[in-house]
Amino acid sequence: MKKEDCFYLGKIVKKYSFKGEVLAKLDTDEPEIYEHLDAIFLDLRNNLVPFFVESSQLHKSELLRIKFEEVDTENDADSILKCDMYLPLEVLPKLEGNQFYFHEVIGFKIEDKNYGLVGIIKSINDSTAQALFEIDNNGKEILIPMNDEFIVEVNRKTKTITVETPDGLIDLYL
Known part of the structure; x- marks a missing residue:
């Protein structure tokens, strides 16, 4: 399994018990979807390694308490601490x-109702308070906030997102 065939699920943040259980912080708005998984891929030294889940349950709402098969001691748990967790894309x-996953819209065209074709989404910047579409417009970068009020339509067939941005926003970049 390669990383590009997977999505980031979260990170193992701490040990929970002396029996090898760990707590994982999930990168999702709906952690309950991932409460009963059979296996999770852990990033060990840049290799995705499958770990089979013996049991798991939500812990204090945003953490997932996981007991992996063959992780039976504190030392075993130490060896996977701080590991990133991944799942295959087909599990999503x-x-x-108008809902979409960030990875799904890379390469989509952005059209503004008033401006016309803005460009192609090259990435999503979610390191800021508000996630941003990073758009390539003939070599110039345009940033448009991923605001529900701006997104008019997501068309998966034509790979186009139609937005309606405030007057002058796109012109700031050109």
Whole structure:
């Protein structure tokens, strides 16, 4: 399994018990979807290694308490501490309408109702308070906030996102 065929699920943040259980911080708005997984890929020295889940349950709402098969001691748990966790892309529930996963819209065109074709989404910047579409417009970078009020339509067939941005926002970059 390669990273590009997977999505980031979260990170193992601390040990939970002397029996090898760990707590993982999930990168999701709906942690309950991932409460009963059979296996999770852990990033060990840049290799995705499958770990089979013996049991798991939500712990204090945002953490997932996991007991992996063959992780039976504190030392075993130490060896996977701080590991990133991944799942295959096909595990993701399908989104419809104007909802989308960030990885899904890379390469989509952005069209503004007033401006016209803005460019192609080259990445999503989610390190800021508000996630941003990073758009390539003939070599110039344009940033548009991923605001529900701006997104008019997500068309998966034509790979186009139609937005309606405030007057002058796109012109700031050109």
